[in-house]
Amino acid sequence: MPAFEYEALDARGKKARGLITADSALAARRALRGRAMAPLSIREAEARRGVASGEGAGASLMDRLRQQDLSARERMLVTRQMASLLGAGMPVAECLGLLAEQGGRHHMRRVLMAVRARVSEGERLSDAMQAFPRSFPAVYRAMVAAGEVAGGLDQVLARLADYLEKEEAVANRITGALIYPLVLSTVAAGVVTLLMTFVVPRIAEQFTGMGMSLPALTRFMIAASGFLSAGWPLILAGLLALVAGGVLALRQPAARLRLDAAVARLPGLGSFLRQVESARFARTMGILIESGAILPDALRAATRATRNLAFRDRLKTVLVEVESGRSLTDALRARTWFPALMLFMVAAGERSGALGEMFRRAADQMDQETDGAITVGLNLLEPGIILVLGGVVVVIVLSILLPILQLNTLALG
Structure with missing residues (x-):
């Protein structure tokens, strides 16, 4: 299920920004209205992929300024938490969704939700992370891929953490x-x-x-x-x-x-x-x-x-x-x-x-x-x-x- 970034007005008339998963942009708008929020703009979180991989030259300056990557500490925290959740038997997509909902900075939620959307569509976790090479370096993705092939992803993530x-x-x-x-x-x-x-x-x-x-x-x-x-x-x-x-x-x-x-x-x-x-x-x-x-x-x-x-x-x-x-x-x-x-x-x-x-x-x-x-x-x-x-x-x-x-x-x- 794809993830969407939204900007909406809440019941008190204040602007709110966040991420929501839905089958389509129309479904996302309906879900926001169900939360008593008036959507102002909705765009697919996957849009960051072009900028992360060096594409999207036509993106606006504001969009480029918003495209931030995970810091080393954020990457370490995500890795440790994913290792714990996977070790408890939770599926990868649910782990990513839970970590995104827990909070953190906006760009961290955007990256995790975009990776979750790709995993939900059938991609391996290492392949989904490839859309964000600065957040997940090549050697990091190689270790994740090795864990997926060997069937011990939680143990690999624990060692990596x-x-x-x-x-x-x-x-x-x-x-x-x-x-x-x-x-x-x-x-x-x-x-x-x-x-x-x-x-x-x-x-x-x-x-x-x-x-x-x-x-x-x-x-x-x-x-x-x-x-x-x-x-x-x-x-x-x-x-x-x-x-x-x-x-x-x-x-x-x-x-x-x-x-x-x-x-x-x-x-x-x-x-x-x-x-x-x-x-x-x-x-x-x-x-x-x-x-x-x-x-x-x-x-x-x-x-x-x-x-x-x-x-x-x-x-x-x-x-x-x-x-x-x-x-x-x-x-x-x-x-x-x-x-x-x-x-x-x-x-x-x-x-x-x-x-x-x-x-x-x-x-x-x-x-x-x-x-x-x-x-x-x-x-x-x-x-x-x-x-x-x-x-x-x-x-x-x-x-x-x-x-x-x-x-x-x-x-x-």
Whole structure:
């Protein structure tokens, strides 16, 4: 049964918007009148499909502004609730309808009702979600499809919800831990700017009026202060141009691939990023294989899940080699970016026939190591910022004190 978005006047004359399911637009109008509501406009919720898939170029600007997607948190909540409802024996279409009726933001109800309409017409859930690629990414749909084929959709959604919850928890933890360092950096940068643009020029005027020979550090700080005071519009424009150029360059796959490859090779940071991507890859592979997906299909979905294009490029090569008959362990080992622990557990999984379980255990172990690295890094970040900015302030103060000490020395001499 299709879903319709409506705008109507209630019994008190107030405008109300929502979603309703009916056989046709006429039936939807009748249903609204049965609720003592006067319909103003009705349109099929499925109309969003064209915009979501990149079509519908003739849509109005207001329609485009209304076409919002599920956030990561909304997707996680929907996944967890669907897993619980399906596990209780409720059909997929009824689950989607119940979740849409529970509330949430308007666009969330619209997406769920549109997916429900397609499922009610006979489509599989993964196929219905394909109309909303931003709300349900390709790897998400691949996991749902694997669960549908294997007959354990509720279990797949439960594992997927666990994975999404963990990712959100890590992201929230990092965001919360970075708030204080960011505030500290902003305040310190403001103090340094005030010193360079107001304090240093005033003191420089006093010293230059005396006609004395200033130390090299003081002359450098005076020159830097003059440049900041006179050239800040050029500096700001240059920074904006650099940011805009970087954003445009990163939209090019070739430039993004080179940058990702360079970052992945950096000492320290590169190994951490490779560990994170390997853990994400192992987690995705574990969910898919334990859900019944065959190895090549699981590799294709896990390749789409990675965010580093250089890492994705290596996984594509792994997929080609596996399809040509090479073992997964040998194909991964040849790429050299994967941790030894994961390679050992994958090899054990291939020998024992428990590849999905071994991938999941490897992901758990790598997640623990990643959490430890994040904790250490965040604990070192705050004192590192204090030391760097404290050093800058010390240099500025020292450039001011040196001429004063020089004057005292001359006076005593």
